[in-house]
Amino acid sequence: xxxxxxxxxxxxxxxxxxxxxxxxxxxxxxxxxxxxxxxxxxxxxxxxxxxxxxxxxxxxxxxxxxxxxxxxxxxxxxxxxxxxxxxxxxxxxxxxxxxxxxxxxxxxxxxxxxxxxxxxxxxxxxxxxxxxxxxxxxxxxxxxxxxxxxxxxxxxxxxxxxxxxxxxxxxxxxxxxxxxxxxxxxxxxxxxxxxxxxxxxxxxxxxxxxxxxxxxxxxxxxxxxxxxxxxxxxxxxxxxxxxxxxxxxxxxxxxxxxxxxxxxxxxxxxxxxxxxxxxxxxxxxxxxxxxxxxxxxxxxxxxxxxxxxxxxxxxxxxxxxxxxxxxxxxxxxxxxxxxxxxxxx
Amino acid sequence: xxxxxxxxxxxxxxxxxxxxxxxxxxxxxxxxxxxxxxxxxxxxxxxxxxxxxxxxxxxxxxxxxxxxxxxxxxxxxxxxxxxxxxxxxxxxxxxxxxxxxxxxxxxxxxxxxxxxxxxxxxxxxxxxxxxxxxxxxxxxxxxxxxxxxxxxxxxxxxxxxxxxxxxxxxxxxxxxxxxxxxxxxxxxxxxxxxxxxxxxxxxxxxxxxxxxxxxxxxxxxxxxxxxxxxxxxxxxxxxxxxxxxxxxxxxxxxxxxxxxxxxxxxxxxx
Numbered sequence: 001x002x003x004x005x006x007x008x009x010x011x012x013x014x015x016x017x018x019x020x021x022x023x024x025x026x027x028x029x030x031x032x033x034x035x036x037x038x039x040x041x042x043x044x045x046x047x048x049x050x051x052x053x054x055x056x057x058x059x060x061x062x063x064x065x066x067x068x069x070x071x072x073x074x075x076x077x078x079x080x081x082x083x084x085x086x087x088x089x090x091x092x093x094x095x096x097x098x099x100x101x102x103x104x105x106x107x108x109x110x111x112x113x114x115x116x117x118x119x120x121x122x123x124x125x126x127x128x129x130x131x132x133x134x135x136x137x138x139x140x141x142x143x144x145x146x147x148x149x150x151x152x153x154x155x156x157x158x159x160x161x162x163x164x165x166x167x168x169x170x171x172x173x174x175x176x177x178x179x180x181x182x183x184x185x186x187x188x189x190x191x192x193x194x195x196x197x198x199x200x201x202x203x204x205x206x207x208x209x210x211x212x213x214x215x216x217x218x219x220x221x222x223x224x225x226x227x228x229x230x231x232x233x234x235x236x237x238x239x240x241x242x243x244x245x246x247x248x249x250x251x252x253x254x255x256x257x258x259x260x261x262x263x264x265x266x267x268x269x270x271x272x273x274x275x276x277x278x279x280x281x282x283x284x285x286x287x288x289x290x291x292x293x294x295x296x297x298x299x300x301x302x303x304x305x306x307x308x309x310x311x312x313x314x315x316x317x318x319x320x321x322x323x324x325x326x327x328x329x330x331x332x333x334x335x336x337x338x339x340x341x342x343x344x345x
Numbered sequence: 346x347x348x349x350x351x352x353x354x355x356x357x358x359x360x361x362x363x364x365x366x367x368x369x370x371x372x373x374x375x376x377x378x379x380x381x382x383x384x385x386x387x388x389x390x391x392x393x394x395x396x397x398x399x400x401x402x403x404x405x406x407x408x409x410x411x412x413x414x415x416x417x418x419x420x421x422x423x424x425x426x427x428x429x430x431x432x433x434x435x436x437x438x439x440x441x442x443x444x445x446x447x448x449x450x451x452x453x454x455x456x457x458x459x460x461x462x463x464x465x466x467x468x469x470x471x472x473x474x475x476x477x478x479x480x481x482x483x484x485x486x487x488x489x490x491x492x493x494x495x496x497x498x499x500x501x502x503x504x505x506x507x508x509x510x511x512x513x514x515x516x517x518x519x520x521x522x523x524x525x526x527x528x529x530x531x532x533x534x535x536x537x538x539x540x541x542x543x544x545x546x547x548x549x550x551x552x553x554x555x556x557x558x559x560x561x562x563x564x565x566x567x568x569x570x571x572x573x574x575x576x577x578x579x580x581x582x583x584x585x586x587x588x589x590x591x592x593x594x595x596x597x598x599x600x601x602x603x604x605x606x607x608x609x610x611x612x613x614x615x
Contacts, residue, residue, distance in 0.1 A: 180579045182579075182580070182581035182584065182585060183552045183579065183580065183581075184551060184552040184554075184555035184556060184563075184580075184581075184585055184588075185555075185581075185588075186556075218579050221545060221548070221549075221577050221579065221580075222549070222552060222579070224514070224549055225548075225549035225550075225552035225553050225556075226552075228515060228549075228553060229552070229553050229556045229557070232557075
């Protein structure tokens, strides 16, 4: 163990806002440059692999909207807003969702994706008519294998204005988080389950107060162990998700060592690899996108939540020195670059 | 070493009534003596049963076969000047356990070679619990008479035991696990108190160790946790110790820790 980790349960250090802003700005810059790879292909509703098309675009929309809403710095909010608008445009102003529901009437993902946009008033009447018809079925209420996913569906229903198909507290009780799984018994899938339980429950960090105290305390206790454990495995997207979850807790405990390690995992162009090392120089842009898009989105998202929490809790502030931020030209300089790269709408 | 660990584990499992370290191995076998040194105070753990809850082996004294055997092991493998902290701690722990669990018959105690850098001196008249030093680095290894070093409230102990207060939790847990043989009743109360002040951190160390499938570390940390107050109930420590023991595939040292944890509980959970 060579990590300079603080003594754990003691008072959390102040947040390094320069580092957080550098991570968020760098990630948004990279994501913006990757727009061509987020574009949906012509066969998106038929032959294309949704994991390579709809999933990245849906994540981009979900997280860009959070960043647009919560980030305290206007240039970053603006950059996120443009990415969100780009994603809506890719859905052809929502026409995509009507096509997806017609193709797979009982699939949940079109409803979940539509909810991201409906939440802020971007709606498509045709898609909505279909969704109302499919979600009213008893078939829609059949229990799903994955209760975490059901929390996501419930959140989508709330966003769209549909009646909830199940009792959220009951569903939560059956998740890894609600069950308060033994913290040493988590495997990778269970760990992702817990982070997403939190994201769905808190509407992706917008409503951290929805976390029951008992579960917040569970997370406060074990997040430090999980963050270290998965950083040792170099699974960076999960580390980023844990850092985001920490920002949803009361007082938003700042994990200085975890953030430093996560930031140091970034590669060229500030992309964060999903695991291990950043893609090598021989990687094609497509390979870079696949290897980094998810974890880089998580980086922007987590840095935004942690940054917003500084204002919320009234604690934190710039650390006296920020080697990582200074070396990377973080802070205002990075934002200028970001703003400069943005094209006029 | 597996044989000795097995023997201790069996004795702990069965109540220790007929335990005799000397019956587990041949006295002149240097490998056996080395095993005693490595297992440290745990080779005398069954004797602690008598103090904890009744039972335990029938009384042996410092002059008995087990006392003699331990003295041979201490004499054969004293920690040198460049010994690791763990080696020094283990040595001291074994020496202290001898004093604590094998009552002195009024003789001058063992006559093994005094190690460089602070071995216990059984003749110096101090209570054994107060003569322990758990320093992380050789320069901090005070003489045997270091005053109550594992008590964070004691200014005199602050240098030697800074790690108990300040070590990052992964390192704290690793060290605590290496010292698990000292988690016996009455053996190192100041160390136990120092670790009890960091229960949440130790619990995180348990989580990390299990995730790494480092069963020995997990079991060692678990031994301290069962004695600590306020163990978070969401840790699931009891189930965790069962899990660790079974997943270890029959590692006798893991079994020894798990059984010792069951035999010498304390504290409580929240």
